[in-house]
Amino acid sequence: MSSALTTLSLALGVGLVVLVLSIFGIISEAFTRNASVGYNLVVGPKGSALQLTLNSVYYLSQPIENLPFTEYMEFFGQAERAEMVREYGGDPALGERDGIYAGYMAGGYAIPLALGDYFGEFRVVGTTPDFFEKLRHGPDVDEPFSFSDGRALQEFSSENSYFEAVLGSRVAAEMGKQAGDEFFPTHGDPEGEGHGQGFKIVGVLDPTGTPNDRAAFVNLEGFYLLDNHAKPLTGDEIIEEPADWQQRDPEHKPLSIPQREVTSILIRNGNLMFAPGMQNTINEGLRSQAAAPVGEIAKLMTAIVGPLLKALLAITLITSVVAAVGVLVAIYNSMNDRRRDIAVMRALGARRETVTVIILAESLIIALVGGLLGWFLAHFAIWSASGYIEAQTGVRVSFFTTSTYEIAILPLVIALALFAGFLPAWSAYRTDVGSNLSA
Numbered sequence: 001m002s003s004a005l006t007t008l009s010l011a012l013g014v015g016l017v018v019l020v021l022s023i024f025g026i027i028s029e030a031f032t033r034n035a036s037v038g039y040n041l042v043v044g045p046k047g048s049a050l051q052l053t054l055n056s057v058y059y060l061s062q063p064i065e066n067l068p069f070t071e072y073m074e075f076f077g078q079a080e081r082a083e084m085v086r087e088y089g090g091d092p093a094l095g096e097r098d099g100i101y102a103g104y105m106a107g108g109y110a111i112p113l114a115l116g117d118y119f120g121e122f123r124v125v126g127t128t129p130d131f132f133e134k135l136r137h138g139p140d141v142d143e144p145f146s147f148s149d150g151r152a153l154q155e156f157s158s159e160n161s162y163f164e165a166v167l168g169s170r171v172a173a174e175m176g177k178q179a180g181d182e183f184f185p186t187h188g189d190p191e192g193e194g195h196g197q198g199f200k201i202v203g204v205l206d207p208t209g210t211p212n213d214r215a216a217f218v219n220l221e222g223f224y225l226l227d228n229h230a231k232p233l234t235g236d237e238i239i240e241e242p243a244d245w246q247q248r249d250p251e252h253k254p255l256s257i258p259q260r261e262v263t264s265i266l267i268r269n270g271n272l273m274f275a276p277g278m279q280n281t282i283n284e285g286l287r288s289q290a291a292a293p294v295g296e297i298a299k300l301m302t303a304i305v306g307p308l309l310k311a312l313l314a315i316t317l318i319t320s321v322v323a324a325v326g327v328l329v330a331i332y333n334s335m336n337d338r339r340r341d342i343a344v345m346r347a348l349g350a351r352r353e354t355v356t357v358i359i360l361a362e363s364l365i366i367a368l369v370g371g372l373l374g375w376f377l378a379h380f381a382i383w384s385a386s387g388y389i390e391a392q393t394g395v396r397v398s399f400f401t402t403s404t405y406e407i408a409i410l411p412l413v414i415a416l417a418l419f420a421g422f423l424p425a426w427s428a429y430r431t432d433v434g435s436n437l438s439a
Helices: 003-032 049-057 067-072 078-088 091-096 128-133 167-175 220-225 272-284 292-349 352-384 386-393 406-429 433-437
Strands: 041-045 109-119 120-129 147-150 164-167 197-205 217-218 264-268 288-291
Touching: 003 352, 003 406, 041 272, 041 386, 049 109, 049 164, 049 272, 049 288, 049 292, 109 128, 109 220, 120 167, 120 220, 128 264, 164 167, 167 197, 217 292, 264 292, 272 288, 288 292, 292 352, 352 386, 352 406
Parallel strands: 120 217, 164 197
Antiparallel strands: 041 264, 041 288, 109 120, 109 264, 147 197, 164 217
8 A cells, every 4th residue: 555655755756747747849839830830030229129929929028119001001102002092192202203112022921900999808909801812821830820700801892891800710719709690899908998890700710820810800990990990190291081981881991091001010121141131221220120030939949948948957856856755655654564574585595686676677577667657647647638738838748748858757766766665675775584573
């Protein structure tokens, strides 16, 4: 019974250590993999590059500020800029030149994001149809978005005007929504004032294992048309009337360029060799900054996650030592009840070395069985929660998914248990045959 309880105690300790290290590995993989998002730069207002990354890639933290729409236009050539002026209205001079950064794009893309509203606890992201057409996801960042229900949003539809939305899989599941339903964003906070204008849900994304699963995407034009989303005009902006809004939707006139703002811009250079030059040029300006998501997440992992890993490894070592001490105490305390047995073995011809090896073998068996049982219990728990883990992080785990450091746990526990077994073994080695047989 003593050996069984010691083995169970050791198994629980090992299981806890393996479980913690495995969860840490899952979180690290989720952060690292989600930093590879298909675009190579995120552009936003001057401030913290990490905050910009967390806000634009993971939909965490709060937006720093907003950028004027003209900053977004700087990534396009003269023809595209002129089309924006014609479509939305603004200073005609904006369409008479190439954007400052257009030469760096080389066939890439720039996708605007507008943040600030919520649907329940989830962020509402105003964007364009390019988000679903050009971005990719998956381990190799080559999988297009697919829909479990419905389709992608459109810039304008005769049925829903500018007010179409697509929900991430987690948002749809937790909020109980599906294609065809309507939802009303709240302004600035999950408990904020609701907008009177709703969005028709036209699609629900399949799970992607990315932060997009917990976001509600709405048409950027519709986002601009919500109350308090238009930037006030100063009175000196030159506005050219948009060309075809009357034909589209007479009730909803698109905001003019001076009234528009974006929270951030997702950039993909067609030739990645141009990315460093673009990043330097943007960062040298007074208004915007460009951050590389992969680099910022690497800094986060080094600055925060790295020390956390060291702390976890220290806890692992301490737990393993405590487990070894438990083996030592259990076997040593049992020696008093087994001295006569050992004396009988010696009287029957067993050598001191044989008795010592038997005690060490008992310690080894306890360590081996306890370690394997703990590993099994931890991985059974992870496997049981694999569906939830994949839904939350996108990381697929199986029963045999192992983290980097847990492979060293079992050898460490076995070595410590053998070391702990030397004191009881030495006690058995020194057992006096005559006195214990007559006891």
